[in-house]
Amino acid sequence: xxxxxxxxRRITAALDRIGAGVEAxxxxxxxxxxxxxxxxxxxxxxxxxxxxxxxxxxxxxLARLEAEVAALRQAVADxxxxxxxxxxxxxxxxxxxxxxxxxxxxxLADASLVNDAMEAELSALRAARDAxxxxxxxxxxxxxxxxxxxxxx
Numbered sequence: 001x002x003x004x005x006x007x008x009r010r011i012t013a014a015l016d017r018i019g020a021g022v023e024a025x026x027x028x029x030x031x032x033x034x035x036x037x038x039x040x041x042x043x044x045x046x047x048x049x050x051x052x053x054x055x056x057x058x059x060x061x062l063a064r065l066e067a068e069v070a071a072l073r074q075a076v077a078d079x080x081x082x083x084x085x086x087x088x089x090x091x092x093x094x095x096x097x098x099x100x101x102x103x104x105x106x107x108l109a110d111a112s113l114v115n116d117a118m119e120a121e122l123s124a125l126r127a128a129r130d131a132x133x134x135x136x137x138x139x140x141x142x143x144x145x146x147x148x149x150x151x152x153x
Contacts, residue, residue, distance in 0.1 A: 007051045014044045065146070072142050079135045086128045093121040 018040045021033060097117045104114050 003054050004051060007047060007054065011044065011047045011051070014040060014047060018044065068142075068146060072139075075138060075142070076135075079131075079138065083128070083131055083135065086124065086131050090121070090124045090128055093117070093124050097121050 018037065021037045021040060097114070100114045100117045104111065
């Protein structure tokens with residue numbers, strides 16, 4: 001943005017010089033003023049082109065960043081769906097384990113079934129932890145370049 005402000009200042013100064021040149025040309029009958037005016041017009045056109053180029057670059061960068069944000073949002077939504085599924089499985093495993101423990105307490109269940117159910121629950125909890133860690137790593141890995149670029153801008 002500071003580039004645009006600087007370019008706008010320079011364009012304004014160039015237009016002021018052009019205006020002064022036109023006034024001088026109206027009061028003097030010098031052929032050099034026409035050349036100076038033309039040179040100022042060229043400089044003005046070049047500055048305007050540079051402003052357009054900077055604006056285009058900023059629009060391109062903004063579009064790219066918006067696309068990255070959309071991709072990140074989709075990744076977060078996908079990860080959230082995965083986590084919800086893992087949490088659902090964990091809830092069902094815990095309920096199953098509770099029923100097995102109750103049956104075992106009543107003398108109706110086999111201890112190996114309870115053990116197997118507990119191992120399954122532990123595995124599910126590990127999977128949930130791993131999914132959480134993967135989500136955190138993915139978000140941090142995606143945000144780091146964006147934050148670095150924003151800090152450098």
